[in-house]
Amino acid sequence: MFSPDIIESMPAPTRVHVTHTFTSPPDTVFAALGEHENLGPLFGAKITRVRDGDTSRNGVGSTRALKVGPLPAFDETVTTSEPNSLIEYRISKGGILRGHWGKQVLTPTADGGTALDYTVGFDAPLPGLAAVVGKVLTSSISKNVGTLAP
Template sequence: MPTPQRVHVTHTYRSDPATVFAKLSEHENLGPVLGAKIDRVKDGDTSRNGVGSTRSLKIGPLPAFHETTTVSEPNTLIEYAISQGSPLKGHWGRQVLTQTTDGGTLLDYTIGFDAPVPGLAALVGKILQKNIAKGIGRLAP
């Protein structure tokens, strides 16, 4: 997944991977994590939050855009991509969950993207890095 701008955050939860996955996959739970207003646009092809499920994100004064789940492997992996309405190019997100030795969960969250306007990708990256690092711990215990 080549893109010049990357955001990378890790976080360890006390909760097991099934609990963390359930929180991460539920679109509406991500608002405080991403600093966005999130609305569900469409359920997934075979499950509510699975592949094909789409959310609308509105961040500050920017126009809303859609993200669609492209991979959903219960309790281990969620991948998504912007599917409509963003000035970002090649945007993707990957959330990998690994059980820790004490029964908790390590989340490894990476986002990649580019932008057609010079400097925009770096600016968006700094904002996302700050928002996610600050908000990711609010998701689950």
């Protein structure tokens, strides 16, 4: 599990930060974000479920394979899953990024909706690559996150 202190100290020179407010309640948004197969448009990737979680389908230990364009596929594994409030994951196999992690924090809003605070951190072995990936990822998530739930 990644605590806020650990997230802030994790190596990741490039960070993507996106916020979005849904009109749907946290349980609806959590279910949409937790379902691996829903996330393809969010990342501009083809996503395949590799493994269900240790105690629930999309919980801790659940793994998805992502394939983005011609790049090599990589796996992301859920490391924390707190129903209706928090999902954390990391790259667990492959990929060109280093130290990649993601954190999705869901907070109920006063009107019954959900505020999402989404941060992704990573580095890349080639100079300039992390910055390019960061811009593409920020654009893709910002453009498509609202389609996951109303």
